[in-house]
Amino acid sequence: MTVDHVGLSVDDLAGMTEWWSAALDARVDYTVDRPAIAMRATVLIDADGFRLELLHRVGSRPAHPRWDIATSLLSHGFGHLALRVDDVPVAYDRLLALGATALAEPSAGSRPGMTIAFVADPENNLIEIVGRSST
Template sequence: MVQFDHVGISVPDLEAAIAWYSKALHLTAAPVFSVPGTDLRGVMLLHQESGYRIELLHRPSARLGPAPRSPIEAAGTHGFGHICLRVDDVDAEFDRLLSAGATVRMAPQAAPRAGARMAFVADPYGNLIELIDRK
C-alpha cells in the first residue's frame, strides 16, 4: 500500500508558523522535535477531522527561496509549488484565510475542471495554498 502522508514546509520562525497554521487551518501541533547533531527543529501538525498533516521545519541557517506571486509563476520553477486543500466553500475559506493573515495570490474563480471552483492564497512566508471544491 502507498498512501500520501504529509507535506513538509521550511519556515523562518517555527513558533510563529505553528501559531499561524494551527489557527488558520485548524491544525493540532505535536511536540516540537530536534534532529540530533543538526540545527533542525520541526513539528507535525494534524487536521483532526480529515487526517491530513503538515510538517513545519526550521533551520536558523536556511536562506530565503523564491516566493511565487502566482500559481503560474510557481509552476515556472521545478520543485515544490503549492499545497491544495479541498474545501466545501472556496469563497468562504478564502475570506477566512485572508482574515487570518494570508495574502491573495488568485481570487476565487472557476477551475479548469467543469463545475469546480478554486483560489490561491499565500501563508505569511509566501508558500502557496490552493483551495478547491470538486463538486
C-alpha cells in the same frame, strides 16, 4: 500507497505553527529537535488525519522572495499546497482574515464543478483552495 504528510520549511517556526494551526484547524501532534543539524520541527494534525510538518533550520532562506502563481511554475519541485474545502469563497476569506495574501480570487477551475482560489501564507508559500461539486 498514501500520502503521510507534507513538509514545509519555514523561517519563523512558532509563528507559522500558530498560523497553520488556525488555518487548518489543527493541533500539534509532536515536535522534533535535531541539534546536530540545527533543525527543529512541529508536526500538525487535523481532524481528518492530515499532517503538515513545519521545519526550521538555522541558515535556511526562501526559495523565492515572493511567490506568485506564474513564478511557481518556473521551479521544479513542489510548487504549492492544495486544500480541498466545501466552500472556496468562505475558506478564501478565512485565510485572508488570518493574514494570508490574496493572489487569485475564487473562480471557476479547469473542470466543470470546480472552484479555485490562490493565497500565500505569511511566509509567501503558495496555497491553492479547491472546491469540487459532486457532479
